Amino acid sequence: MESLPITEWLQSELKQGRFPARMPAHRRVYEAIRRGIVSHHLNAGTRLPSTRRLADELRLSRNTLLAAFEQLHDEGYVVSQTGSGTRVANTFPEEFSERKNEKNASIPVPHSEPTTLSIRGKNAAGETEQPSYEVQPFAPGEDDFSAFPTQLWRRLLNRQWRAPQPAHLDYGHSGGFLPLRSAIANYLRMSRAVNLTVEQVLITSGTQQSIDLCARLLSDEGDIAWVENPCYWGARRILEVNGLKLHPVSVDAEGLSPSIEDFRCPPRLIYTTPSHQYPKGVVMSYGRRRLLLDYASTNGSWILEDDYDSEFRFEGHPLSSLQGMDQHDRVLYLGTFSKVMYPGIKLGYLVVPPNLTESFKRGLYQLQRPGQVVIQAALAEFIEEGHFASHIRRLRQIYGERRRLLQESLSSVTSVGANLPLAGSGLHLMVGLPPDCNDVRVTELAAEQGLRVYPLSCYGIGENREKGLIIGYAYAATERITPNGRKLAEVIQAALSY
Ligand SMILES: Cc1ncc(COP(=O)(O)O)c(C=O)c1O
Incomplete structure (x- = not known):
């Protein structure tokens, strides 16, 4: 490309105004030339006009052009040799340059997700039957972290x-x-x-x-x-x-x-x-x-x-x-x-x-x-x-009370064969269900009532998985536990009465 066309092209690139309003002039020149190189508008080996000449023709200061060229040089887009001025560097490996010249060469498009993931990636992020459930409050939207x-x-x-x-x-x-x-x-x-x-x-x-x-x-x-x-x-x-x-x-x-x-x-x-x-x-x-x-x-x-x-x-x-x-x-x-x-x-x-x-x-x-x-x-x-110790003491009281209320409100489920643990610890409660019960279905029925509980069978591995419901209560608002717990007890009773 001759120097005049490059100047004209650069002038039109700068005029098109596709730069942020506050971008300084030297950065605009740098960016326009860089884009020209990346898009192969300026091929490897193309000689760029001198900074003095570009400054005259673009009506910019010479310092602006020097700063832009220096940046291009530092980033390896251009090379300067004494006597032959500044040229576009050969920044692409050979095989890419060859492909670029092929008529129908196209840049490889990333694969869609299923084929992109490695076996390890599929285990980590793919959809497997393993649940990735956090034990959240059993009534969505009623989370209570106010104890912190x-x-x-x-x-x-x-x-x-x-x-x-x-x-x-x-x-x-x-x-x-x-x-x-x-x-x-x-x-x-x-x-x-x-x-x-x-x-x-x-x-x-x-x-x-x-x-x-x-x-x-x-x-x-x-x-x-x-x-x-x-x-x-x-x-x-x-x-x-x-x-x-x-x-x-x-x-x-x-x-x-x-x-x-x-x-x-x-x-x-x-x-x-x-x-x-x-x-x-x-x-x-x-x-x-x-x-x-x-x-x-x-x-x-x-x-x-x-x-x-x-x-x-x-x-x-x-x-x-x-x-x-x-x-x-x-x-x-x-x-x-x-x-x-x-x-x-x-x-x-x-x-x-x-x-x-x-x-x-x-x-x-x-x-x-x-x-x-x-x-x-x-x-x-x-x-x-000492805040940690007193915070734990406080949480024990709050969570202990929440657990007690939940146990109380679920007490009727033992009459239909569910197993309600009496002792208390932790942030969730597991209600055991009979082996022939479909605990996934019970969680679906609970969801229809606006309650979020998890089926124990989804945490199991292999055949003969145990059945039950995992109920998170620690972050559930205290005053909502009894009404929600009763609603859940009704769901369990109805499911086990068939
Ligand atoms: C059994 C178990 N271990 C550890 C954690 C905490 O994991 P992390 O410290 O990565 O949040 C959880 C959180 O739910 C858990 O259920």
């Missing part, structure tokens, strides 16, 4: 932002903010009988990330993972996505209940919720805990103890952790702030055995690049100043 001390939290965050230390704005390099790790270590020692030093605590962005980290660092594709049956969908999904072969182990009234056949399949990982099985709600007995720990140490398995909601035990003392009974460093203990603070805080912790501490710190940094140090610092103060 918003003003206090704002004050603590503001305190951090008033004069943030540089390290608080950086990535979290060392496994998490040390005072938070230390506050968590103290809390776990006292209230969960976890056996640990602060070094063993890592801050993660929640349980989901903790499980992911354990799966990536402790297992390989094709390794076996025991999961509870029924099982928390989030854990199941992460383990599957990491290429583990899931081996479901049934759960009875004493928690995880491995059979002789199960023992013949020694796993690399064992995922379990001993303090409050999710979703059935049972507590693992002392005998089962001993059995599991002995089996894990004999077979070199790692136990992932997900202690997601044990703060909410409404009667009696909190239960001790499985980790606290472990003599052979086989347990990784997983906790979360999703339940005590609010789900969107996305902060949790992972307690790893002493010999894994350094590798996990490195793995966490290299795989996740953690951050949110300001929030971690505010949370450390929240715990250290």
Whole structure:
């Protein structure tokens, strides 16, 4: 292309005004030429007019043209050689240049979603039968998070932002903010009988990330993972996505209940919720805990103890952790702030055995690049100043009352063969239904009445799934629990009376 046509083309590009109003002149010239190169209007090797000449012909200052050319040069769109001026660079690999010259060459169009996703991607994001249900309030639209001390939290965050230390704005390099790790270590020692030093605590962005980290660092594709049956969908999904072969182990009234056949399949990982099985709600007995720990140490398995909601035990003392009974460093203990603070805080912790501490710190940094140090610092103060303990006490009262009201309003369902648990802990309640009942249908009937409950069978794996309803009450407004609970009891009674 001769210099005159380039100038004319550039003039018309600049006049067409397809630039934001406040864009400076040098940026417009740069952008017009860049677009010309990307769209192949200006081919590789094309010589551009000198900046002096363009400045004259476009009636722009020479500095404007120099700035535009400098930017194009820095980004590799043009090259300058003494004696031959400025030319459009060859920015595309050979095969693209050849394809470009083919008559019907077209830029490849991305595939539509189903064929684009990898097998791992389909497991993670595709539609599978695994439910991805959060246990939300059983009456949609009546969510109540008012128990969270918003003003206090704002004050603590503001305190951090008033004069943030540089390290608080950086990535979290060392496994998490040390005072938070230390506050968590103290809390776990006292209230969960976890056996640990602060070094063993890592801050993660929640349980989901903790499980992911354990799966990536402790297992390989094709390794076996025991999961509870029924099982928390989030854990199941992460383990599957990491290429583990899931081996479901049934759960009875004493928690995880491995059979002789199960023992013949020694796993690399064992995922379990001993303090409050999710979703059935049972507590693992002392005998089962001993059995599991002995089996894990004999077979070199790692136990992932997900202690997601044990703060909410409404009667009696909190239960001790499985980790606290472990003599052979086989347990990784997983906790979360999703339940005590609010789900969107996305902060949790992972307690790893002493010999894994350094590798996990490195793995966490290299795989996740953690951050949110300001929030971690505010949370450390929240715990250290005693707000965490008083907040838990308050939540126990509120959630305990909500649970009691729900149990009361559902009490009639036992007359038609449903099983209503009496003891209380956690944030959800499971009503057991007879084996021949279609629990999916019952949830549909409940939905027709504006109620959201989940079928237990969707958390099950394989044949002969247990039937029941999972009912989230913790975030449901207290005054709405009784009327909604009664409505649900009517749905259950009607469904079971046929
Ligand atoms: C069994 C179980 N573990 C852990 C969590 C919390 O996960 P996260 O910390 O990733 O929010 C949940 C949330 O619903 C859960 O049900």
